[in-house]
Amino acid sequence: MNENTELVARTEQNVERVNRLPLTVPVVDIFENDHEILLHADMPGVAKEDISVDIDNGKMTLSGTRQLHLTGAATWREFADTEFRRVFSVPQSIDIDKVHAELKDGVLRLHLPKSEAAKPRQIEIKVG
Numbered sequence: 001m002n003e004n005t006e007l008v009a010r011t012e013q014n015v016e017r018v019n020r021l022p023l024t025v026p027v028v029d030i031f032e033n034d035h036e037i038l039l040h041a042d043m044p045g046v047a048k049e050d051i052s053v054d055i056d057n058g059k060m061t062l063s064g065t066r067q068l069h070l071t072g073a074a075t076w077r078e079f080a081d082t083e084f085r086r087v088f089s090v091p092q093s094i095d096i097d098k099v100h101a102e103l104k105d106g107v108l109r110l111h112l113p114k115s116e117a118a119k120p121r122q123i124e125i126k127v128g
Contacts, residue, residue, distance in 0.1 A: 021083040026062065026108075028086065034120050037094065037112040043084050044106035051108060053101055060090045062108065093117070 026041040043051065046064040054061045063085045090096075095115040102109050 021065065021081050024082045024084050025086050026064075026084045034114075036114055037091075039088075039108075039110040039112065041084075041086070041108040041110065042106065043103075043108050045079075046084060046103075046106070048103050051101075051103065053099075053108075053110060055090055055096055055099065058090055058092070060088045062086050062088075062110075064108075 026043050028042070029040045031038045031040075041062055043062075043064050043066070045066040045068070050066070051064040052061070054063075063083065065081075065083050067081045068079070090112070093114050094112045098113040100111050
């Protein structure tokens with residue numbers, strides 16, 4: 001064996017194998033009105049306990065893991081375990097303390113209320 005072959009063989013033996021789930025970017029719809037930004041994220045098969053929404057330094061990270069518990073031998077498989085992850089910029093006008101979410105039929109609905117200062121106001125004009 002020459003020196004290059006030994007190096008490759010040694011390197012392959014010392015590689016740590018990590019089983020990572022495939023990463024899927026959830027499809028989202030975003031709506032905005034005077035009071036909030038509403039985000040719908042498609043995360044089929046993910047349980048509420050396996051979803052995380054983190055807001056930090058102007059970034060919001062949505063993540064969730066779908067793990068299927070199947071029995072029997074699979075003859076055909078197109079639907080597998082996966083990790084959903086997507087990162088968004090969050091405007092300063094969001095009232096982070098009032099953010100809330102709900103999960104229904106595989107769709108995460110995330111309500112991002114606007115702070116009072118960011119809401120549109122009607123200015124009264126006085127005659128004078």
